[in-house]
Amino acid sequence: GAVVSQHPSRVICKSGTSVKIECRSLDFQATTMFWYRQFPKQSLMLMATSNEGSKATYEQGVEKDKFLINHASLTLSTLTVTSAHPEDSSFYICSAGSHGQGRIHEQYFGPGTRLTVT
Amino acid sequence: LAKTTQPISMDSYEGQEVNITCSHNNIATNDYITWYQQFPSQGPRFIIQGYKTKVTNEVASLFIPADRKSSTLSLPRVSLSDTAVYYCLVGAAGNQGGKLIFGQGTELSVKP
Numbered sequence: 001g002a003v004v005s006q007h008p009s010r011v012i013c014k015s016g017t018s019v020k021i022e023c024r025s026l027d028f029q030a031t032t033m034f035w036y037r038q039f040p041k042q043s044l045m046l047m048a049t050s051n052e053g054s055k056a057t058y059e060q061g062v063e064k065d066k067f068l069i070n071h072a073s074l075t076l077s078t079l080t081v082t083s084a085h086p087e088d089s090s091f092y093i094c095s096a097g098s099h100g101q102g103r104i105h106e107q108y109f110g111p112g113t114r115l116t117v118t
Numbered sequence: 119l120a121k122t123t124q125p126i127s128m129d130s131y132e133g134q135e136v137n138i139t140c141s142h143n144n145i146a147t148n149d150y151i152t153w154y155q156q157f158p159s160q161g162p163r164f165i166i167q168g169y170k171t172k173v174t175n176e177v178a179s180l181f182i183p184a185d186r187k188s189s190t191l192s193l194p195r196v197s198l199s200d201t202a203v204y205y206c207l208v209g210a211a212g213n214q215g216g217k218l219i220f221g222q223g224t225e226l227s228v229k230p
Contacts, residue, residue: 004161043205043222109163
């Protein structure tokens with residue numbers, strides 16, 4: 001099946017600094033990628049939809065100036081958490097869509113990035 | 119996007135068959151039903167997808183009644199390694215760009 005990677009797998013940063021997380025589709029081209037955030041013992045929360053070559057679409061309540069998303073190529077999307085604060089500490093997961101036979105849809109998820117802001 | 123409802127948790131023992139039912143009363147005509155599995159600190163993994171009746175693959179079966187308002191994920195002969203959270207999602211490729219909204223999921227605990 002399709003493989004999605006994330007880098008780094010975990011990162012610790014100081015409050016006020018910015019952190020960039022990369023999401024790559026390794027063996028397929030992804031025109032659309034999705035970014036999720038997951039707090040402990042909670043479900044995944046969709047943050048934004050990343051479209052190659054255009055601006056990302058953010059879900060309600062997600063600050064677009066704080067969570068910068070860039071989808072510069074068909075295999076790479078990046079999420080930058082700007083001016084990170086301890087409350088941004090979370091598990092960030094990306095996914096890329098794969099469309100088979102027209103209507104069937106499934107997403108392939110990356111392994112996640114654990115962000116800890118101190 | 120159709121909302122889904124699942125049991126919050128389930129317990130089972132090794133070797134048993136586990137059935138997790140998901141309700142999705144507002145499923146749309148072009149929606150598919152997809153189940154994902156997630157282990158702690160990992161991204162979700164696709165398990166199975168279906169539109170109606172029954173779908174079976176090497177790891178699970180998915181039963182969907184005619185009205186499609188619910189679905190049941192069946193895991194045959196579970197092992198300790200099946201302990202995970204299972205998510206039922208409803209959506210379609212042409213629906214809002216294919217984005218998926220995760221519900222609370224079902225935390226399955228398999229005991230020896």
